[in-house]
Amino acid sequence: MVVGDFAVELDTVVIGAGPGGYVAAIRAAQLGQKVAIVEKEYFGGVCLNVGCIPSKALIQAGHVYHQSKHPETFGISTQGVEIDWEKTQDWKQNQVVAKMTSGVEMLLKKNKVEILKGEAFFSDKDTIRVVDGENAQTYTFKNAIVATGSRPIQIKGFEFGGRIIDSTGGLNLPEIPKDFVVIGGGIIGSELGSVYANLGSKVTILEGSKQFIPSFEKDMARLVEKDFKDKGATIVTNAMAKSAETKGDRVVVTYEHKGEEKTVEADYVMVTVGRRPNTDNCGLEQAGVELDERGLVKVDKQGRTSNPNIFAIGDIVPGAMLAHKASFEAKVAASAISGGKDEVDYKAMPSVCYTDPELASAGHTKETAKEAGLEVTVTKFPFGGNGRAVALDSYSGFVRLVTTKDDNVIVGAQVAGPSASDVLAEITLAIEAGMNAEDIALTVHAHPTLSEATMDAAEAALGLPIHM
Ligand code: FAD
Ligand code: NAI
Numbered sequence: 001m002v003v004g005d006f007a008v009e010l011d012t013v014v015i016g017a018g019p020g021g022y023v024a025a026i027r028a029a030q031l032g033q034k035v036a037i038v039e040k041e042y043f044g045g046v047c048l049n050v051g052c053i054p055s056k057a058l059i060q061a062g063h064v065y066h067q068s069k070h071p072e073t074f075g076i077s078t079q080g081v082e083i084d085w086e087k088t089q090d091w092k093q094n095q096v097v098a099k100m101t102s103g104v105e106m107l108l109k110k111n112k113v114e115i116l117k118g119e120a121f122f123s124d125k126d127t128i129r130v131v132d133g134e135n136a137q138t139y140t141f142k143n144a145i146v147a148t149g150s151r152p153i154q155i156k157g158f159e160f161g162g163r164i165i166d167s168t169g170g171l172n173l174p175e176i177p178k179d180f181v182v183i184g185g186g187i188i189g190s191e192l193g194s195v196y197a198n199l200g201s202k203v204t205i206l207e208g209s210k211q212f213i214p215s216f217e218k219d220m221a222r223l224v225e226k227d228f229k230d231k232g233a234t235i236v237t238n239a240m241a242k243s244a245e246t247k248g249d250r251v252v253v254t255y256e257h258k259g260e261e262k263t264v265e266a267d268y269v270m271v272t273v274g275r276r277p278n279t280d281n282c283g284l285e286q287a288g289v290e291l292d293e294r295g296l297v298k299v300d301k302q303g304r305t306s307n308p309n310i311f312a313i314g315d316i317v318p319g320a321m322l323a324h325k326a327s328f329e330a331k332v333a334a335s336a337i338s339g340g341k342d343e344v345d346y347k348a349m350p351s352v353c354y355t356d357p358e359l360a361s362a363g364h365t366k367e368t369a370k371e372a373g374l375e376v377t378v379t380k381f382p383f384g385g386n387g388r389a390v391a392l393d394s395y396s397g398f399v400r401l402v403t404t405k406d407d408n409v410i411v412g413a414q415v416a417g418p419s420a421s422d423v424l425a426e427i428t429l430a431i432e433a434g435m436n437a438e439d440i441a442l443t444v445h446a447h448p449t450l451s452e453a454t455m456d457a458a459e460a461a462l463g464l465p466i467h468m
Contacts, residue, residue, distance in 0.1 A: 005138050010036050012337055013128065013141040014113075015120045015282065018045020020147035020314030020326030022104050027334035028145070029111040036139070037108060038130050040119040044101040046149050046315075047323040050168040053100050055191055057092040058171065059354050062198030066231075069200075073393050083199065085176055092171075122287035125307055143309050143337045146289070146297070147326065148282055150275040150315035157243030158183065158271045163251040164244050167192065170270040177201045177267035181253050183241040185212045187353050188272040190224060194355045197231040204264050206239040206255050208273070215351070216359045220416045223396050224355045244269050277316040292318070301343035303333035311336065325349060348431040350424055357397045358420035363431040364402050364412030375405040376412075381457035383417040385467040388448040394418040399453040401427070401437065403461050408437040410458075423450050437461040 014025040017039035025037040042049040061083075068081045108115060116139075118132030129138050152166040160166050165173075170192045180196045182189040185207030197203045205212070205228070212235050213221040225235055242254045242261070251269050255262055279295050290298045290306040297305055297312035305312050311333040314326030328344065335342045353359040369376040380400040383389035397417025403410055413427040430440060440458035445451050456467050 005136070007127065007138040007140045010034075010139050010141045012036070012143045012145070013038065013120075013139060014145045014147060015128070016045060016147035016149055016278075016314075017043045017104065017108070018147055018149050018314060018326060019047045019323040020149070020330045021045065021145070022108060023327040024145045024147060024311075024313060024330035024334045025113045026107060026111045027331050028337060029113050031334060031338035031340075033143075033334075033338060035112075036114040036116055038116045038118060038120040038128070040117075042101060043104040043108075045147075047326075048100045048104065049097060050171060052323050054092050054097050054171045055167075055188075055195075056354060057096040058088070058195045059191060061088045061092070062195040063356075065200075066198040083176070089172070120282060122283035122289075124286055125288050126309060141309075143311070144287075145303075145311045145313060145330070145333050145337070146282070146284070146305075146316065147312070147314045147330065148278040148316055150277050150321055152272070153274045153276050155183075155241065155271060155273055157254075158241065158269070160271070163246050163249070163266075163268050165268055165270050167270065167272050169268070170272070173268060175267075179266040180204070181206065181251075181264055181266040181269040183253070183269060183271045184208070184273040185235060185237070186215065186272065186274070187213070189270070190228075190353060190355050192270065192272070193228070193233065194224075197228055197233045198356075203228065203231075203233040204266070205233065205235045206241055206253070206264075207235065207237045208240050210237055212237055213353060213355075213359070216353060216361060217365055217414060220359045220361075220397075220414060223357055223416050224353070224359065227356045227396070241271075241273075275315065275321055279316050301332075302336035303329050303344070304336065319346060320349065320351060322349070322351065348428050350421075350428050352421040352424070354421065357394070357417045358415075360415045360420040360424035362413055362424055362428045363410075365414065366402060369402055369411060374411060376402050377405055377408075377461060378402055379457050379461040381453050381460055381465075381468060383450070383453055385456065386448075386450060386453045388450050388452070389418055391448065392418055399423065399427075399457040401454075401457045401461050403437050408461060410435055410437060410440070413454075417450070417453075419450055423454060426451055426454055 011034040012028050014021045014037040025035050029035045118130040120128045127140050167188045176199045180201040180203050182193045182205045185205040193203050212225050239255045239257045245252045288307040296318050297316050299317050303311040313329035315321045332342045350362040366378045380398045382398045383395040389395040400414045402412035410430045415424045437458040445455045
């Protein structure tokens with residue numbers, strides 16, 4: 001503390017205003033805490049500014065463009081379909097992102113959360129210093145919730161800059177590339193790759209492991225791979241990226257595939273090989289907060305760290321790096337600070353990949369159920385048997401239920417297909433509530449809806465299929 005810098009006392013301070021931090025701050029305030037939130041860059045965090053929301057806006061733009069170009073199935077022909085990319089970017093940034101992020105600031109104010117702009121550093125176990133340009137202020141706190149999020153991993157040979165970009169660069173390209181190379185065929189690579197494949201770029205995805213989108217099951221990823229190929233994209237698995245060299249307005253990527261060195265050229269190369277937690281730059285060690293070997297904060301089931309007055313949530317704690325997981329942990333931590341007994345339970349945590357088709361999963365797969373010692377039955381209902389999907393001309397995929405053998409309890413589901421993210425919601429509730437296949441089969445589902453595929457899968461799980 002410098003001379004004259006008197007520490008200001010705070011009750012609960014939240015660091016980071018992403019889907020973890022802003023939700024924690026609002027919930028803690030609702031539970032009667034006096035709360036301040038510190039944010040150094042943008043309200044809404046990665047998710048609202050350079051993640052979930054802008055990516056979904058571009059995915060939608062890609063769909064509209066692609067469908068406008070190819071409406072033949074419906075007996076429609078179009079001519080002169082064009083995209084004004086500057087206008088698309090302007091809509092994404094100034095209407096979608098701006099609307100959502102200003103909403104976050106408004107919600108914080110409405111809930112009487114004090115907003116502190118600047119970067120927070122822990123100086124000891126109950127003190128932070130907030131630096132905002134030339135200004136700095138010290139604060140002491142009773143409780144802190146750390147939600148500093150994550151940033152893209154940079155790999156050797158692919159230093160970000162110019163035509164070598166990270167996911168943020170991929171969201172803000174100044175033009176639609178003619179050739180676009182993606183390193184890493186995981187969630188971001190496949191989602192943003194699909195944007196540009198729909199917009200007519202020649203996309204090449206180099207995935208280091210043996211499976212494209214390895215966090216989803218093979219039969220699901222294969223559907224997306226086929227769609228990419230139908231749109232002229234190339235997907236190479238077992239392809240380890242080695243280096244990129246910019247030559248004028250092109251970039252040459254070298255990779256290794258089956259022991260051979262190969263190259264591919266593009267206008268831009270986007271590197272999306274995972275994200276690193278922001279735990280190395282805010283003085284956590286000075287606050288007595290322990291990290292694991294991957295740099296993630298060690299927490300208990302309420303998000304409490306090795307310093308009992310400091311909680312950690314979101315991308316900086318173990319588990320999937322997902323916005324809804326961050327918000328869920330936020331509510332648990334806010335409750336714990338207010339004396340609540342809530343604990344995290346990830347058994348029904350959904351995960352979605354917004355590709356064509358969408359992939360969505362919650363709870364157990366057949367494999368993980370087996371590992372957990374559960375005896376399960378797996379039932380798959382294809383969207384080809386669902387009238388709404390056929391009428392949408394979007395019926396590649398299925399609803400798969402994983403149910404216990406003895407009493408049909410739904411312990412997991414995988415959905416691939418149109419609006420899979422929304423179709424999964426009903427099944428997520430079923431898993432969370434411990435419902436069985438009868439509960440879904442006996443629920444009247446409106447006709448014709450995509451969610452009927454879930455009812456059909458449940459009936460099939462009971463051995464009473466009508467539509468298959
Ligand atoms: P963040 O959202 O990263 O927020 C952390 C905040 O803390 C930031 O605003 C940062 O500026 C601030 N901060 C950091 N350090 C300090 C400090 N010392 N002092 C003050 N402030 C600080 N997830 C999904 O569930 N669905 C999706 O569709 C999805 N799409 C994505 C698409 C892309 C392209 C990317 C990159 C990510 C996507 N994610 C998605 C992941 C999701 O964005 C993250 O899981 C989520 O944002 C994590 O929330 P968080 O609150 O932990 O951290
Ligand atoms: P990811 O872990 O999903 O995928 C990274 C991929 O890169 C992996 O498949 C990996 O095998 C591959 N890879 C690693 N090193 C490589 C190399 N040198 N050469 C070639 N391939 C290599 O990570 P990604 O896509 O960066 O996303 C980070 C996180 O962000 C995700 O795990 C997810 O939690 C979150 N996210 C969630 C979304 C959603 O919920 N829809 C959307 C986007 C991101």
